[in-house]
Amino acid sequence: MQLLNPGLGVIFWMTIIFLVVIFILGKYAWPSVLKGLKEREQSIQESLDAAKEAQEQMKQLQLDNEKLMAEAREERNAILAEARKIKDKIVGEAKEKAESEASAIVESAQERIKNEKKTALLEIKNTVAEYSIEIAEKILREELKDKKRQKEYINKLLKETSLN
């Protein structure tokens, strides 16, 4: 029976102690504990969300990167092809130009050579004519040194002319 007989003193002290404990813990312990827990839980959730988002962004970025790479590769190929084309064109043009220039040079050279040849021939003709005349003069002078011979020659010329 002693066990089930609650002491008034125990009830009195227990009420006071329990109230004091409730007050102290309620004021100084639980608010910061519960607040700290809540904040930590929130920050963990936020971090997880952020990580997930970052992962997604990363994935997107990778996808973008791949796309960009493919595009770049294509562009490079196009540029290379075009460059090759341009090179071929330039080389071809240069070749053509060089050929035409060379042929022009050759042509003009031939022309000049022709002209030179003409003038040279003309000069030679003139010189030859002069020499011929001189020689003929000298010959005639030798031939027609005396009067007799002059007469004979005139007669011969006359004869020839009248015969014609």
Place this chain on the structure above:
Amino acid sequence: MRNKKGVNQFVIIFLIILFGFGYGQNVRAEGLETHNNSEIKKVNPEGKKLEIGKLIIEHITDAYDWHILSMGKHHVTVPLPVILYDQGHWVTFWSSEFHHHTVYKGYTIAEKGINQGKIVRIDKAGNLVRPQLDISITRTIAALMVNSLLVVILLLSVAKSYRRRKGMAPKGLQSAFEPLIIFVRDEIALSSIGEKNYERYTPYLLTLFFFIFFNNLLGIIPFFPWGVSVNGNIAITGVMAAFTFVITTFIGNKHYWKDIFNTPGVPWWLKLPFPLLPLVEVVGIFTKPIVLMIRLFANMISGHTVIMGFVALIFIFGKISMGLGYGVSVVSIGFSVFLDFIEILVAFIQAYVFVLLTALYFGMAIEVPEHH
């Protein structure tokens, strides 16, 4: 949710086992030194009869002094203040006075009757009368103060680490308490009261939980200043149950009272002309806290009683023959250790049950039905 709960439970069981491991050795020490010595001295030299029942009752009931151990005829006792209000005067003295005098200042400790074990005044006619007010610091209250101080210091230091380590992972003591705190908050407060109001009652429920849990646990430690089964005192559990009752009654909303006095969905003839069901419901208001009080009290008392019984067995057999006593001691200590493990489990379960039911009553009192 399911998985989280499982983890929580695992952590708690782990903690319990940890606590218990260190404890296993203590009980051995207790069995052989503390109680046994006092018992041996009581029995052997004077050849008195071995009174196991009395010994156990003395161990689990309240007392005016705190007996630690006996060495031969020398008793080591912590004197506690006796505070009485009687015949218009305050009377105070140390409980140690009763060691030197059976009757001090006209007061004595009743040996039988309704006031057995309590301080009574011997009046002129020789009757034993209880003083008007007896607010002595008894063993239970002294232990309660020690335990409460420990709880407050521990939890304040935990709170401090929450303030200091904002947003960081828990560390040390903080990580030992955190699973319990989260368990009370999520599994008890949140699930019983509901998301809307649980934050208001969580601090009280946490305090209640740690108060009961620590008083239970520290009651198992057999050394001074512990080893007093505080929750094995019906006044202690009664006060906590009364708090539950008062708070539930005060926060009860219209719907709560309507459910009690005019329970919906029940045939009218159960309410009129004789209010059978309202009567049952009103009785229920009071039985709920009374059941809370008795459940915790009885659980704590029974554990201590059974362990004491096992320890006492050693001396019963030891009296028959020395060898038999030693032989039985092996079995007895084995059983005591086993029971202590169970006690640690019970310490947690009973704290959990008390707080869970309190939270459920709160939840019922403030519940707002979605449709009538």
